Amino acid sequence: MEIFRNKKTFTDYIERQKEMGKRIGFAPTMGALHQGHLSLYEAAQKENDLVISSIFVNPTQFNNPDDLEKYPHDTNRDLKLLENTGIVNAVYLPEVADLYPAGLKSKAYNFDGLENEMEGKSRPGHFDGVGTVVEELLRQVKPDNAYFGEKDFQQLAIIEKLVQQLKLPVKIHGVEIYREDNGLAMSSRNERLNAVQRDAGKVIHETLVKVNDWFRIITIAEINKRVKDIFDDQRGMTLEYFEIADEQTLKQTDFFYKDKNYRAFIVVNVGEVRLIDNMHLD
Ligand code: PAF
Numbered sequence: 001m002e003i004f005r006n007k008k009t010f011t012d013y014i015e016r017q018k019e020m021g022k023r024i025g026f027a028p029t030m031g032a033l034h035q036g037h038l039s040l041y042e043a044a045q046k047e048n049d050l051v052i053s054s055i056f057v058n059p060t061q062f063n064n065p066d067d068l069e070k071y072p073h074d075t076n077r078d079l080k081l082l083e084n085t086g087i088v089n090a091v092y093l094p095e096v097a098d099l100y101p102a103g104l105k106s107k108a109y110n111f112d113g114l115e116n117e118m119e120g121k122s123r124p125g126h127f128d129g130v131g132t133v134v135e136e137l138l139r140q141v142k143p144d145n146a147y148f149g150e151k152d153f154q155q156l157a158i159i160e161k162l163v164q165q166l167k168l169p170v171k172i173h174g175v176e177i178y179r180e181d182n183g184l185a186m187s188s189r190n191e192r193l194n195a196v197q198r199d200a201g202k203v204i205h206e207t208l209v210k211v212n213d214w215f216r217i218i219t220i221a222e223i224n225k226r227v228k229d230i231f232d233d234q235r236g237m238t239l240e241y242f243e244i245a246d247e248q249t250l251k252q253t254d255f256f257y258k259d260k261n262y263r264a265f266i267v268v269n270v271g272e273v274r275l276i277d278n279m280h281l282d
Contacts, residue, residue: 001091010090013090026044030071034188038087041085044147047145056092063123092137100136107135115128119267135162148172149174184205210230
């Protein structure tokens with residue numbers, strides 16, 4: 001596995017691979033790698049000649065400086081893990097100046113309103129930060145395919161919109177949520193849960209499974225009430241939001257329309273840890 005810590009040597013490497021006609025699959029990360037990331041590399045390996053990853057904790061997408069401060073950093077551990085996959089051909093570890101040559105500032109995007117729903121309400125500026133770093137990474141890595149987890153479904157939808165608006169020559173792939181044995185969506189944040197909290201967190205996925213069973217049988221108002229009741233009964237957990245939204249527009253819906261696709265979105269705070277999850281409803 002090749003490791004690049006510098007933009008010039010990395011982009012020269014990319015040029016050489018392109019000249020040789022290699023198909024590049026790319027999965028950007030912020031490190032703290034886990035099995036969920038590995039599933040992105042596995043998906044990339046199936047349809048590309050080369051798998052490339054990046055590790056960069058992007059300051060502009062943290063609206064809360066405390067969150068940035070607490071974000072786990074262990075590059076040596078991450079590099080070992082990447083090496084052990086035997087899948088990743090190259091990893092890019094850019095410096096701030098490689099991605100933000102004009103200074104650490106986000107661009108202002110308009111993602112047709114996708115940025116104002118759910119996470120956009122509680123994390124102002126977050127998606128401008130994500131858009132800025134992902135746009136720059138895609139321009140430098142020049143992948144044929146790029147892979148993002150469906151756990152951050154709103155982020156995935158926004159990146160698809162970004163690529164479409166800027167006509168970037170890359171295909172975006174969503175990769176199914178990788179779950180722990182008890183159903184908890186895999187996340188770097190799970191490491192901050194104690195054993196009791198980690199076990200209790202399974203109720204999030206269990207609730208989404210129930211919502212899927214109730215879907216189109218009872219009203220959305222009744223589903224919302226039942227979900228609220230479930231979390232009112234959980235000690236040490238607070239439901240931040242639960243929404244059933246149109247998968248295309250991400251707008252919350254109060255009624256089901258036959259020809260639309262819907263997804264349930266949930267955020268729960270377990271102690272101080274904010275857990276996010278979602279499920280396609282069928
Ligand atoms: O999902 C993430 O890890 C980050 O938001 C991403 C896409 C790597 C951009 O910093």
